[in-house]
Amino acid sequence: MDALLDVPVLGVLLQLVGYLGAVVVSNGPIILALAAPLTLGALCGVMNERSGVVNIGIEGMMLASAFMGWFAASVAFQSLGPSEPSEFFGITPPLLIGLVAALGTGLLMSLVHAWLSISVRADQIISGTIINIVAVGLTGYLNLLLSKSSPPTAGKFEAFVPPHFLTDLPLVGWLFRMFLAQGPVTMSAIVLAVILQILLFRSRWGLRTRAVGEHPRAAETVGINVIATRYRNVILGGLFAGLAGAWFTLDFGNSFQTGMTNGRGFIALAALIFGRWHPVGAFGAAILFAYAGSLGTAIRTLPPTGQLGDILSAIPPQAFSALPYVLTIVILAGVVGRSVAPAAVGRPYEKEGAH
Amino acid sequence: MMRRIVAPLILPASALFLALITGAVFIVLSSPLVEGSFDLGLPLKAYAALVSGSLLSTNGWIDTLVNASPLMLAGLSVAICFKAGLFNIGAQGQTLIGALAAAAAGAVLATQPVPIAIVGALLAGLVAGMLYGFIPGALKAFTGAHEVVTTIMLNYVAIQVIAWAITGPLLAPGASFARTSDVGSAALPVLLGPTGHHLHAGVLIALATIPIASWILNRSTIGFEVRTVGANPDAARYAGMRPRLLTVGTLAVGGGLAGLAGTIEILGVSGYMPAAYATNIGFDAITVALIGRANPFGVLFGALLLGALRAGAASMQIQAGIPVEMIDILQGVMLFYLSADVIVRRIFRLRKVEGGVDELATVSRSYGGQTTAP
Numbered sequence: 001m002d003a004l005l006d007v008p009v010l011g012v013l014l015q016l017v018g019y020l021g022a023v024v025v026s027n028g029p030i031i032l033a034l035a036a037p038l039t040l041g042a043l044c045g046v047m048n049e050r051s052g053v054v055n056i057g058i059e060g061m062m063l064a065s066a067f068m069g070w071f072a073a074s075v076a077f078q079s080l081g082p083s084e085p086s087e088f089f090g091i092t093p094p095l096l097i098g099l100v101a102a103l104g105t106g107l108l109m110s111l112v113h114a115w116l117s118i119s120v121r122a123d124q125i126i127s128g129t130i131i132n133i134v135a136v137g138l139t140g141y142l143n144l145l146l147s148k149s150s151p152p153t154a155g156k157f158e159a160f161v162p163p164h165f166l167t168d169l170p171l172v173g174w175l176f177r178m179f180l181a182q183g184p185v186t187m188s189a190i191v192l193a194v195i196l197q198i199l200l201f202r203s204r205w206g207l208r209t210r211a212v213g214e215h216p217r218a219a220e221t222v223g224i225n226v227i228a229t230r231y232r233n234v235i236l237g238g239l240f241a242g243l244a245g246a247w248f249t250l251d252f253g254n255s256f257q258t259g260m261t262n263g264r265g266f267i268a269l270a271a272l273i274f275g276r277w278h279p280v281g282a283f284g285a286a287i288l289f290a291y292a293g294s295l296g297t298a299i300r301t302l303p304p305t306g307q308l309g310d311i312l313s314a315i316p317p318q319a320f321s322a323l324p325y326v327l328t329i330v331i332l333a334g335v336v337g338r339s340v341a342p343a344a345v346g347r348p349y350e351k352e353g354a355h
Numbered sequence: 356m357m358r359r360i361v362a363p364l365i366l367p368a369s370a371l372f373l374a375l376i377t378g379a380v381f382i383v384l385s386s387p388l389v390e391g392s393f394d395l396g397l398p399l400k401a402y403a404a405l406v407s408g409s410l411l412s413t414n415g416w417i418d419t420l421v422n423a424s425p426l427m428l429a430g431l432s433v434a435i436c437f438k439a440g441l442f443n444i445g446a447q448g449q450t451l452i453g454a455l456a457a458a459a460a461g462a463v464l465a466t467q468p469v470p471i472a473i474v475g476a477l478l479a480g481l482v483a484g485m486l487y488g489f490i491p492g493a494l495k496a497f498t499g500a501h502e503v504v505t506t507i508m509l510n511y512v513a514i515q516v517i518a519w520a521i522t523g524p525l526l527a528p529g530a531s532f533a534r535t536s537d538v539g540s541a542a543l544p545v546l547l548g549p550t551g552h553h554l555h556a557g558v559l560i561a562l563a564t565i566p567i568a569s570w571i572l573n574r575s576t577i578g579f580e581v582r583t584v585g586a587n588p589d590a591a592r593y594a595g596m597r598p599r600l601l602t603v604g605t606l607a608v609g610g611g612l613a614g615l616a617g618t619i620e621i622l623g624v625s626g627y628m629p630a631a632y633a634t635n636i637g638f639d640a641i642t643v644a645l646i647g648r649a650n651p652f653g654v655l656f657g658a659l660l661l662g663a664l665r666a667g668a669a670s671m672q673i674q675a676g677i678p679v680e681m682i683d684i685l686q687g688v689m690l691f692y693l694s695a696d697v698i699v700r701r702i703f704r705l706r707k708v709e710g711g712v713d714e715l716a717t718v719s720r721s722y723g724g725q726t727t728a729p
Contacts, residue, residue: 054503054722056444056503056507116691116694116695120694120695120697122694122695123694123715123718125442125444125503125715125718125722126641126645126690126694126715127694129444129638129641129690130687130690130691130694131687133638133642133683133686133687133690134683134684134687134688134691136680136683137680137681137682137683137684137685137686137687138680138684140678140680140683141385141678141680141681141683141684142385142388144678144680145385145388145389145678146388148388263511266507266508266511267511269504269507270508273504316519316523318515318516318518318519319515319519321515322511322512322515322516325508325509325511325512326508326512328504328508329494329500329504329505329508329509332494332498332500332501332504332505333494333498333500333505334498334499334500341501341722345722346718346721346722347722
């Protein structure tokens, strides 16, 4: 075996495969956790773009929801006082209030986006830009003012503790740890991606949504209410962005920092495109992107040995961080397999004879 | 003549007015956090500080112009792309790459004679920005990849490139934090004010670009072709124009302008580039172009407005305790009213104003489906 690893080129490739696998096994839980906001953000994008509305405001929706979730939980914590966390995910009343606030914020911001892009028929890209700008401004503004009194944190949801007999299993134990030792928001991301995939391609709602996104005029002629479908989907999509926001301040972390989403709403957009507008595809893309991000760190902290180590250490860590963006451009350009948006995305719908 | 200048300003001015009122309501609502109790006078205090910090002193004017100069260039970048039916969200990345190239060239040419150093560094920023605009242009023209997505992605690639370059090959030896070496003689000449708080010659570059861009867009053949492609790509093709070439060219020129915006920031203001370089120019540029309705002289107005807001923000924070993020809120709300112009027109009883950024229809229409090259 060792002799095989010393063969030039082939040996290094084998070492690389081994190392990449080792990183997954050792960093599995954190990779999946980091993929959760990307997945949820992308699901928000699926709801929007599958019904024909562009949404580049996912970043802003996530940021605002993260803030409101944290803030509401903190206020509830101050008025309700500390309470015994439930054994299951460490749930407390303030955390649930925070979660509801985050979801509500996502819903509300989506309502603005829906109104601007569907009713006003304003440019949908500008509508998203407005949401991003306002979210940065509002959260930064309020966070600075609030930080003077440094409100207490309400804590965060706990990770589920999978039973030992599962995680100690040889060979597959790490998989159980990766998928089960997670907070509730992260877990819901996986479940929601699968559910949405089934609904989108196997239900009446899904068929109608896709019809509205691909050919609204035809959808209207068979009696589907295009405007109502778009409204409903865009607004419900906000729930996913809200949940993604809750991940930042109630699941993965327990406090809010200005600008903490740090472009992950746009990586979610990238995951949406890379996953070809499929919920499960987007989830896979999110894992890949989260993995690429953690690889840069893994090489610094846990460098592979030998020749492979020399090669990988020579790659700047920023290259791994840039990978999601570059891959998205590549797949959009159709260099390796092509990713195509639903046909009617970006076009406001006007009823026949509405003038 | 007067009508031609004033008419397009009515809608943005009304939107600004409504944004200021909305902002005032928000300031009153948040006043307990600022002062401990509700204060109806706080908005007035904040806006007074905003105006006095930007327009009521020489220093204020210097700050306003220094802030407005890169916004004019980057705003033009977004505006001319709008005219060609392209949405350049990548002005941010192009600004950053332009700034990086200018900082690198400036560091190399720091000891050369002043004219050579300045021209060399300006060209470096311009060309780097053009290349960074060329990429999404070529991708759109030859593969149909929509520029909205590719430019967003390239913005983030630019951040990583800068983090890598300034902590690596461009790192100034012996600096206490990660930054490039001083640009030395490539620094733009100071026109007015004390060093560190000065008006630099970049403002002249920006001001000169406005009429040139206006002339090219509205009076030249190439400008006519750009506008035709933006209004109707099919008609442009049937008329024998080359939409692909125009797409690539417009985004490259737009990238160059944004690159120049980053360049004058480095050569005129800081004199070096830190690895943690933070700027909002490329995103503010979108607001500027929309306020200016993609018209070069409108961009001048938008850039001065936003430059003044940014310039006055610091004194608003110091004197009234209102965080500088208020400017982002005002900006977003103003864009909201510009987009939802039904509200504005109803309140001010305005008739449907002609103009607007009509070419945006071309932008969104091309987003979905199997976008073939134009």
